[in-house]
Amino acid sequence: MAGVSTEELKSRVSIVDIVSNYVSLRKAGRSHTGLCPFHDDKNPSLHVSDEKRMFYCFSCKAGGDVFAFLQRIKGCDFKEALQEVADKAGVSIERFAGSKNSNDEFFTINKAVCDFFRKSLQNGTEESEKALSYLRQRGIDSEIIEQFSIGYAPALGSAVPSLLSKLDLSLRRAKELGLVDSKEGSSDFYCKFRSRVMFSIFSPDSKIIGFGGRIIDENTRAPKYLNSAESPVYRKRRSLYGLNKTRQEIRKQGVAVLVEGYTDFLSVYAGGVKNVAASLGTSLTREQVGIFKGYADDIVILYDGDHAGMDASFSAGEVFMAGGVVPRVARVPEGLDPDGFVKNNGIDALRALIDGALPLTEVLMEDMSSALAEKRVSQSVAAKKLMAIVPILGDSPEVGPYVREVSCRFGFREADLYSLASSAGKPRSQVRDLPAGPSAPEVVPAEMMLLRIALKFPEMAEFLCAEEIMKHIPPGETRDIISSIRASGMAGSEHVSEGSGGLLSRAYFTLEEISFMDESNVRREVEKCLVKLKLDAIGRELKSVRESLRVLETDSHDDTRGGELMKRYRDLLDERKKLTQGDLS
Ligand SMILES: [Zn+2]
CATH class of the missing domain: 3.40.1360.10 (Dna Topoisomerase Vi A Subunit; Chain: A, domain 2)
Known part of the structure; x- marks a missing residue:
């Protein structure tokens, strides 16, 4: 995709569409909202906007562009996210960022092999008839076979390699997909899936990412199921069949x-x-x-x-x-x-x-009741097992009612149950942490305010970039974005490094917080922000001077140094006083 920038790529897809593959979204005003997948969300906190080309969670503050979203939800790197967006936009990224092999090749191979398996199921041979009758026995009719691209991998070991050669598709790539294999040092490839009913595994956007093969002859020693290898397109952890x-x-x-x-x-x-x-x-x-x-x-x-x-x-x-x-x-x-x-x-x-399925907590209590009645467990083992799930539930509102219920039904004291729970199992945080992804860095409110101002009033960027103002903004993304807006004279999602933008999306989605500002008062608001930033800086320095003084008092008797520090301390207090009085006037 020579000549196509990531920015252009973002403009060719709908972030709402892509996020919808993972999160149920509803239209709300100018953006879409849904339950945030990055925290335990009860009310829709996630906002996604095609106009801004960004997402933002008002609760956990996750945010950024479409690449950041994909990286975070799939736990993948930027390149893979880029690939997905490029595929969606119908842009080949073969020449992009040195990535030689696009996933397209993998999808093409999977599709070709899938078509072959499907034909092999319907070709009327003895083995394919056996496969069909296996499927029919399971109530899987021709309509379902068609809908889910179910096929058959014939016994012949050279079938897939010769098909791929005929189509001029890479056997090496097919090996990465786990479709074919070769003996070490040999270039003779053979099918990994043989004499198996083949189930095609699809991505949410209906591309074939892998296969599962089930033997139909129960008498062989081969494993009942054989699945595609983990590959650039198939991540078992992140796939759900159907x-x-x-x-x-x-x-x-x-x-x-x-x-x-x-x-x-x-x-x-x-x-x-x-x-x-x-x-x-x-x-x-x-x-x-x-x-x-x-x-x-x-x-x-x-x-x-x-x-x-x-x-x-x-x-x-x-x-x-x-x-x-x-x-x-x-x-x-x-x-x-x-x-x-x-x-x-x-x-x-x-x-x-x-419809009648009971909550897991209820099922567990029923199980323990009958285990106790049949004397399969002791009281203390039952209590322990019942409480083992409490640390997993963490701070869920379900905990209180559950412990109360256990106490009532089993006659344990609530206090005893809680102490059992606290000594049981691994804490929730260990199991629930999502894979690391770009997260919104913490910024002080005044810094966020300046960022919003730069977005709403791009012409202010020039003013904000002045040395005496810039020096009060801590180095980092805020500074970079403001400089970038100044350079281009525009405010848009192009001012973020690829695949991030948490800070910028947060500023965008909270722009209404500065709706009271217009050209007449914006300078004054900037001054207020600067005062706050200066106060923050003074606060930090006061803290460090206090710390140095404390160390000095206990460790040494360096009076000169002590005097200097005391003077700095008083100066800082004076400065703070002046600033706060100025702020109040
Ligand atoms: Zn969230």
């Missing part, structure tokens, strides 16, 4: 049903429960929870009805709770999985099961 098709429905209902695997997903979806997504992993990740939270605040975990399934439900539940959501748990009868349950009892029974 979400590209179901997110609208999840958003509409405000309820998301979480299942474990492809077949559970597909049979539940085929039955007509369309607000579902699959985690595709042994354990749910914080990133996946973050994605769910963007769509629904009512989560129902629907895992297998055996011990392992229940354990997995509780583990997933903990990740949700650490993310500020107490999920509900739908209990499939022992020995069945959701797929089997639908087959045995029909979809209406599954709907009833989902």
Whole structure:
């Protein structure tokens, strides 16, 4: 994308569109709002504006441009965020910033291989018929096969390599995607997926990012499931199967049903429960929870009805709770999985099961009640297990009612329960911290005010850049942005370094705080800000002089130095007095 700047790229996409892939947004005035995915948000604090090309959370103060948003929500680097935006804008970034390989090549390979798998499922051979009958047995009909691009990887090991060679696509890239492999030192590639039903995994914007392959011959020693390798386009931690098709429905209902695997997903979806997504992993990740939270605040975990399934439900539940959501748990009868349950009892029974799912806290209390009644656990073990989730809940408002309920139902004293809780488990902060991303740096209010002034009155930038004013603004982003506005004579999102802009978005989204200012009073407001900045500086210096004096008193008897410090201290106090009096006049 020679000649296309990141700024131009930002202008070619809608940040509202891109954020909508992760967060449910509603139009509110000139911007869009939604629940912030970066903190435990109860009221929509996240504001996104196409006009400003920025997002900002009024609560946790996360903000910035579209690159900053993607980096933070996906935990990726700038380059990957750039790639996603470039893809969206239909711009090739092959020549951008030295990045030689665009992800387009990966998507092209995945798409070609997917098409091949789909054809192989329908080519009427003995093995493909077997695959089709496996799918039909699971209630997966041709419509679902088509919708979810389900295919079949034939037994022939050279099928995919020869296809890719014919299409002149890179086998080396295909190896990075985990589609083919080669023996060490050999250039002979072979398919990694053989004799498997192939499920295509899509990104939220419906690009194929990976595959999951299930064997159809249960008698082989091969693993039941084989998944694509982690690759530049496939991050298992951040993917949810089926979400590209179901997110609208999840958003509409405000309820998301979480299942474990492809077949559970597909049979539940085929039955007509369309607000579902699959985690595709042994354990749910914080990133996946973050994605769910963007769509629904009512989560129902629907895992297998055996011990392992229940354990997995509780583990997933903990990740949700650490993310500020107490999920509900739908209990499939022992020995069945959701797929089997639908087959045995029909979809209406599954709907009833989902509707009647109890909060995880309630399920835990019920479990402990029966374990106690059957004398499987002692009183103290039960209390400990019941309290183990309290540190995970952290400062959630659910804690008080939960502990009270446990106290009532089990006859423990509340105080004892709280002390058990405080000695249990890992604190919430350890599990809930999102991967590091650009965060809004702390600035003092006066500095923020000057930044808003520069944005609203770009012509003031010249004045603000004067030496005697600039010297009072601490070095950093504020200074840089003001200088940049002065240089260009314009105020826009172009004044941020790539993929950041937290400070600038905060200033933009809070511009109404200076709505009272106009040309007649803006200079006076600038003076007020400067007084505040000077007072801040004096305050900091006073503190450090006091500290030096204290050290001097205890450690040495250097009277000259002490005298100097005392003089500086008095001068600073005088200066402060003058400034505050001036400010009051
Ligand atoms: Zn926030």
